[in-house]
Amino acid sequence: MFSGLKGPGESQAKDGSNLRIAIVHARWNTTLIEPLVAGAISRLKASGVLSENITIQSVPGSWELPIAVQRLYAGSQIQASTSSSASGDLLGSATDLPSLVVQAEGLSTGSKGDGSLSVSKGGASGKAKGKEGPFDAIIAIGVLIKGETVHFEHIAEVTSRGLMRVQLDFGVPLIFGLLTILNEEQGRKRAGLTEDGHNHGEDWGDAAVEMAIKRKQWSEGIILSEREA
Ligand SMILES: Nc1c(NC[C@H](O)[C@H](O)[C@H](O)CO)[nH]c(=O)[nH]c1=O
Numbered sequence: 001m002f003s004g005l006k007g008p009g010e011s012q013a014k015d016g017s018n019l020r021i022a023i024v025h026a027r028w029n030t031t032l033i034e035p036l037v038a039g040a041i042s043r044l045k046a047s048g049v050l051s052e053n054i055t056i057q058s059v060p061g062s063w064e065l066p067i068a069v070q071r072l073y074a075g076s077q078i079q080a081s082t083s084s085s086a087s088g089d090l091l092g093s094a095t096d097l098p099s100l101v102v103q104a105e106g107l108s109t110g111s112k113g114d115g116s117l118s119v120s121k122g123g124a125s126g127k128a129k130g131k132e133g134p135f136d137a138i139i140a141i142g143v144l145i146k147g148e149t150v151h152f153e154h155i156a157e158v159t160s161r162g163l164m165r166v167q168l169d170f171g172v173p174l175i176f177g178l179l180t181i182l183n184e185e186q187g188r189k190r191a192g193l194t195e196d197g198h199n200h201g202e203d204w205g206d207a208a209v210e211m212a213i214k215r216k217q218w219s220e221g222i223i224l225s226e227r228e229a
């Protein structure tokens, strides 16, 4: 897919075993979204990111990506403060009994769809409980396909700006996984669904690990030079 000078170059994704990564994807154009999400997950795991430390959330369309990423990241920050106060003292920020039980037991809650609460051990799917606390990086995935109107341009512009704003406002690496394509064939190529295609989701997974590790180092004052000047 990448010919000549194009492409991200050799992956710099190192050990992701201690990272917490979120993937937020739109559901529009799901036949392209699904392989892109799968590609990102495959590379996260190839770098050692644990399954229980990969959080996946979906939104209706790309327009919803910025708000979802912003609120999800803010929520992960609250988790950190809640779990640290819960470990420090039983009451923490939650004082109602159900929340205390959920916290104390390391349970997770969900909705049964009839408005009642379901509570299960471990993560929402019952799997091993992953890390809590702020995400180390977030991958936003969407596919915008040009139609007959200028709807495409409006969403592409503001969604891109919105994602960049969240990234800089919150200081969290936000991997740009928004495909803005003119036709479905362009999308199939970039989702790795054609012989000459390449799954861009793989690049986004690598980028998330690389940037999460570098952000962690920089936030601890660890400044390493990648090469001799
Ligand atoms: N046409 C596409 C959309 N449109 C939907 C919007 O993103 C949004 O969900 C809706 O306007 C409600 O706020 N979304 C995509 O991701 N891709 C498209 O091609």
Ligand SMILES: CC(=O)[C@@H](O)COP(=O)(O)O
Binding pocket: 144, 145, 146, 147, 148, 149, 150, 151, 152, 155
């Ligand atoms: C990106 C879009 O919203 C686009 O697919 C909508 O198509 P149209 O411009 O024909 O309404």
